Amino acid sequence: MILQRTLQHIATAVAGRILKNADISMASAWVEAGRLEDAEQYLLAVLSHQPVNADALHLAGLIAHLKGDQARAVTLISKATEHAPNEGLYYFNLGNAYLASGATENGIQAFQQATSLNPDRAEAWINLGFALIEMKRHQEAVSAFIHVLELAPEYDVDLAFASALVGAGTVRNEPTMVDRAIALLESKPKEGYEGYASGVILARALEHRNRLSEAIKQYQSLLGAYPEHIGIRNNLARCLVQLGQVDESRIHYRLCVNAAPDKFHAFSALLAGLNYDPDMTPDMHEAEVRNWEKQLASPNYPFNLKFTNKRDPERPLKIGYLSPDLRQHVVGHNFLPVLEHRSQDRFSVVCYHIGKKEDDMSRRIAALSDDWRHIHGASDDEVADAIRQDSIDILVDLSGHTSKTQPLVFARKPAPVQVSWLGYFDTTGLATMDWFITDPYSSPPGQKQYFSERLYRLPHTRLYYHPYPGMPEVGELPAKRNGYVTFGCLNNLAKINTQVLDLWAEILAASPTSRLLIQTLALCDKLNLERFRALCVKRGIDPARLELRPATPLEKFAQTYHEIDIALDPFPFCGGFTSFDALWMGVPVVTLEQQRLAGRQTIAMLMNLGLPELIAATKCDYLSIALELGHDLTRLQQLRSELRMLFLQSPLIDHRAFIQDQEQGYRYFWKCWCRKNSTRAH
Structure with missing residues (x-):
């Protein structure tokens, strides 16, 4: 809004700088004096005798612009440029008229022509910069404002x-x-x-x-002046989550939801955040999900669904994948094997990338797909329409209620079969989401109550491991060179709640020579690092035995496992691919069994590796397992030397077998739909 106000000011300030010839000098003076009607009548008379008078056309167009008739302004000034194509001022005011009419791209082209003809006109560079910002062409806007600073530093831009x-x-x-x-x-x-x-x-x-504590102070200050501003509150909540301050973030997300449930993805952020709360009961969780469905999803459920997809249970199928994370991201990276090992004669793939960024990973995914659609910024209806036009048979969600996703596309049911997999760890809450892909360990009997979707259990695992390129070899056991055991965790700080810290403090107290290493992105923020250190010390953890580190670049993060003997899994939201990384690097992970899937991901890994002894049923068991491992360096050394081989022999890294199991699931989903709809047809 502030940029729009400034733009209007600049446009008005230069409105009177017109070319004057003998025929229109009086009209020019009237425009400058604000006598637009008199000037317009005079110019009409001039144009009736001189229809190709470029100055008259331009001035008449400028008057139309000032009166709010942008269509007429564009027509008249465009004609002026036809007869005087080298007048930069004409293109400047043409650009203003285009912007006022909402045709920003046309406005940009006009301003570019104006700056080309008159490179010293600072106002044209200013308005070009504003227009480029509006179209999110920020790099070009930077160049435009650099010109302004050189030409007219007196302008406050x-x-x-x-x-x-x-x-x-x-x-x-x-x-x-x-x-x-x-x-x-x-x-x-x-x-x-x-x-x-x-x-x-x-x-x-x-x-x-990642100066998140400072960002939080800014947002809090802004909220003090604008307490009803939901966007600012949503941004504040997002920063708090990233710093691990989940309880406080939940308060702000709930205020956002109460004020504007359909804005800023706040409701989805609230649902995803429920998995961090150790006090969240199944009934409380169910109530939150149903509230989201009632307010946002149900109004978009379609009636009288009709699909033109051919009901042939054995024909090749078209699979669509929807995600904001088809880029350099844990989802994008781990999605690659699906494309590399799919049965191309039986399954074609269309990827719908709703994320803002495209990078080398995006291009790899696009190259491996049959079709690629980058549709960031499209509305839910527009995305759903694109999916229908592509005649997708099975649409797979790779994001659920995570950041910058669009779950309400699935509420519109654009494909006959809809499936949740990979990017989310909980129910979507959608009656239109048909299936949730899981496994026997992530979803043992009794899990159905937590899902609106039907559960489809792959035989071994719902997730596979795809090591990042350049992952180092397993290192020697750190305890052998250090003389003490190092426990560690590289998970998101939001998962390390006070109950987790209390248990870890007990482990350190019972193992007085051990150390605890925590490395995560939220500790890049120095103020937050000190806040979290104080939280640990308050629980009796000696700061001399505590190593808190910010996250390292992707190519270096795995080297941290060369310093960790035993990984401690948080709860109720356990590690996902973080646990995979630790195990791949030869570091055993001690995990606490939870009810919900978000707390059972490590369990599935350990069961597939044949290591059920690392799964604790209670906090007391967790403590015992961690301490026993810490006192048995022979066992630790054995695990460190064997884990990668166990991985290579397990279903966790057999991508081909996994994809075959997944494709059998897709075929089963399709046959179920065909049977169901054939019955309806008869």
Whole structure:
């Protein structure tokens, strides 16, 4: 909004700078004096005798623009440019008319022509920069504002320039650009509405640089002035989750949901966050999911569904995969084997990437797919329409209620069969989601009560492991060189709640020479690191025995397991691919059995590896298993040397067999639909 206000100001400020010839000098003066009706009548008379008078056409178009008739303004000024194609001012005002009409791309083209003809016109560069920001072409906007700073430093374009820097730096992963925006905003504080806009941009920049505690302070300050602003509150909640402060984030997400349940993905974030809460009962969880379905999903459920898909149970099928994470992300990386090992003669694949970023991983996935659709920014209806037009037989969700997803696409039921798999660890709550892919260990008997979907259990595992390229070899047992055992955890800090810390403190107290190493992204934030350290110390953990580290780059993270003897799994939300990584690196994982699937992922891994002795039924068992392992270095050494071979011999890394099992599931889902609909047809 602040950028739009500034744009209007600039456009008005230069409106009177028109070319004047003898025929229209009076009309020009009237325009400058605000006598638009008089000027317009005079120009009509001029044009009736001189229809190709470019100055008259331009001025008449400018009057139409000022009066709000943008269609007429575009028509008249466009004609002026036909007769005087080298007048940069004409293109400048044409760009203003296009922007006012909502035709931003056309406006950008007009401003680019204006700056090409008159490169010293700062106003044209300014409006070009604003238009480029609106179209999220941030890198080009940065270049435009650099021209402004060189030509006319008296113009205050700090906010727009900072916004462009943050947008470009985020997309291009260039932190120096974001840091420049932070320095600019912090050095030039604003007041009033500009202060609000500056605060929003600054908070976003701090968040991108993982200076989350500072971002939180910005959002809290903004909420103090604008307590009803749901977007700011949602951003605050998101930062709190990333710092592991889940309880506080839940309060803000709930306020967002109460005020605007259909905005900002806050309701989905609330549902996903339930899995972190150790006090969440099954009944409480069910009530939350049903509330989401009632408010958001049910109104989108279709009536009288009709699909034109051929009801042949044996024909080749078209599978669609929908996710915001078909990029360099744990989901994108682990999705690759599905495409590499699928039966191409029996299953074709269309990938729908609803995420903003595309990268090398996106391009790999696109190359392995039959069709690739990058449809970021499309509405739920538009995405569903695209899926229907592609005649998808089975649509697979890879995100559930995780970040930046669109579960309400599935509420619209754009495909005959809809399936949840890989990217989510809980029920979607959708009556239109037909199946949830799981396994006997993640979902033992009695789990049906937790799901709105029908459970389909693959024979061994719902997840497989796909090691990242360059994963190092298993190292020697750290305890042998250190003389003490190091327990460790590399999970999301949100999973390490106070109950988890209490149990880990007991382990350290009973093993007085041991150490605890925790490495995770949220500890990149120095203030949060100290907050979490104080939380550990409060539970009796000696800070000298505690190693807290920020996350390392992807290519280095696995090396941390060379320093860990035993991995401690959090609860009630256990490790997923983090547990896979630890086990692959020869580090045994002690896990506590939970009711819900989100707390059973490590169990499935250990059962497939033949290591049920690492699964604790109670907290007392967890304590005993961890201590016994810590006192048996021979057993630890054996596990470290054998785990990778156990992996290689297990279903966890047999991608071909997994894909075959998955495709059998797809075929079964399709046959069920064909039988059901054949019965209805008769």
